[in-house]
Amino acid sequence: MPAEQPTILATSGGYRPGRRTRLEFAPLVHHAVELAGVSGRAPKICQIGTAMGDQRTWNADFSEAAELAGYEATHLNLFPMPPTDDVRGMVLGCDVVWVQGGSVANLLALWRLHGLDEVLREAWQSGVVLAGVSAGSLCWHKGGPTDSFGPELRLIGNGLGFLPFHNGVHYDSEERRRPMVHAGVASGELGRTYCTDDGSGLLYRGTELVEAVAERKNSGAYVVDLGADGSVEETALDIRRL
Template identity: 65%
Template sequence: MAATQPTILATSGGYRRGQRVDLEFNHLMHHAIDLAGASGRRPRVTYIGTAGGDSREWNQRFIEAARIAGFEASCLNLFTMPNIDSMEDHLLSQDVVWVGGGSVANLLAVWRVHGLDLILHRAWQAGVVLGGVSAGSLCWFRGGATDSFGPELQPVTNGLGFLPYGNGVHYDSEERRRPLIHQLVANGTLGETHCTDDGVGLVYHGTALVEAVSETPGKSAYIVRAGAGESVDAIAVEEPWEARLLGSVK
């Protein structure tokens, strides 16, 4: 069963430290399954770790976390070649596609070489829930702030654009991100930008933001828009968006 409409869950979270393994899925990852409407069988989830260079270690962590959660998991690798004959057939058979963190700039370049951007758009339209954390959040938007190019954050403006906004991740844990997002919105590099504290996710039906959800108490989402300052200088206006706290992990 697919989601009833194109759905994206863009997050700064989804994982927690495991008790017996390195990594377990936190509430946001389980919420992605709920959004997909998967029931009566093990949910099918594919992990795409392009942003981290298709790390086999991270693949194994994800597979172990999926086993503990009761999910049927697979990993789509693009290095050194795609590990699946038909990426489109595979992804269209999934409930959730989850994209890991790392370099969003490298992710975008590699996906486009392989036509994965177009395949993911078709999967999204077909009701496969697209989700991810950090770079796996930024990729769905028009752009945001990234450390893909070096330690100093820089703008990225060539995102997939499935969602017609900017995106800011790790908004409360990396002090340089908020001021750069404000600067990029104020000077017009980014339009309206949707941001998440660590542990928060944004749910989109089609291109409409419908809800912010959190796996961590006291965290929030934010919408940053350009505003008129008292002088000729443009400013950015930040509006908090309350996040609904998700329940216990299943």
Template identity: 65%
Template sequence: MAADQPTIVATSGGFRAGRRTHLEFHRLVHHAVDLSGAHGRKPRLCYVGTASGDQRWWHADVDEAGRLAGWEVSQLNLFTMPPTDDLAGWVGEHDVVWVGGGSVANLLAVWEVHDLGGALRAAWRDGVVLGGVSAGSICWFVGGATDSFGPELRVVTNGLAFLPYGNGVHYDSEALRRPTIHAAVASGVLPETHCTDDGAGLVYLGTELAEAVSERASGGAYVVVRDESSGTPQEEPLDIRRL
């Protein structure tokens, strides 16, 4: 089975502390698996930890979370080398690709070296659900605000651009996120930008925003556009469904 059409789940969430384990997959990742159409067998999830440097200790926690969920979890490590010469074929064997957080600037640079973007685009078109948190959300868009370069946020614009929008993550938990996004949209550095509070996610079918969802009881999602007559940013909240 595969998703009915190209699907992306871009989030500021997806993990939670476990009861007996360090980590569990939260509702946003479960939702991505549901959207993949993987039923009647163990879903196959590919975890990509490039943004945090492919840390093996974290991957052990992700593997444990996968066993707890009843899924098969594979790790796409690019340090020190990819697992295969055929990245497109390897990625395409999975139901979901979930990209972790960290440095989106470093992630994009390493992915470009290995042409992982091309492999991910092929998988997306073939029905593999793409998703992720923070850096793993921004990467699918034109760009967004990041602390990849230091504590002062900067805007990157060299995202994969599968989705023709900007992306704002951790919108309610980091004070500089909102004003940085607003300034980037007002100046035209970012196009229309879609933002998530912690715990929220955005589901895209093709390149169209289909739904905003959240694994928490609070927090929302927003669209920021530039008012062409005044040159000012305009923010509108989205209706959001609690998972």
């Protein structure tokens, strides 16, 4: 059952420690599933862990959390090879794609090598909800700050660009990210940039931001852009607590 229109939930969250498992899904993952509008069966969520090298231990933890939530999880691994000859069918057969964090630079290179970028665009346009955390947020945008290349942040500008904006993640928890966003906007390397604190997310319908949401009581979301006088302006977005 596809979403009513192309939908992306780009986040800096989604997990919490489990009571009997290593992790559980926090409200942002549940919200991504709710956006798919599934009824009468278990929602199907496809987890893509390219940015962390398709770690099998992570896949197992994710599957355990999905089972606890009543979801059916599959994993699209690219290491050592894709799990099927029909990657397109695998992705379009899911209700939600959830992309794990890690190296967004490596993720983008491998997705393009395997043609997954075009498969995901088709899925998005067909109503599969695209979502994720950190690298799984940056990837849908034009780019933003990343630590893919080392401890010092760098700007990337080769994101998938499904969304015509830049993105900043972990805005409150990593002190170098806010200054880099502001500097990038000031220099023109970044355009309008939507940013999320840990525990918050951005909901896009088509290419329009329609809502900021949060699973933590103090998490915020922001837009950083140039003002009329050419100065950098940061505005806190209204945010709905899940």
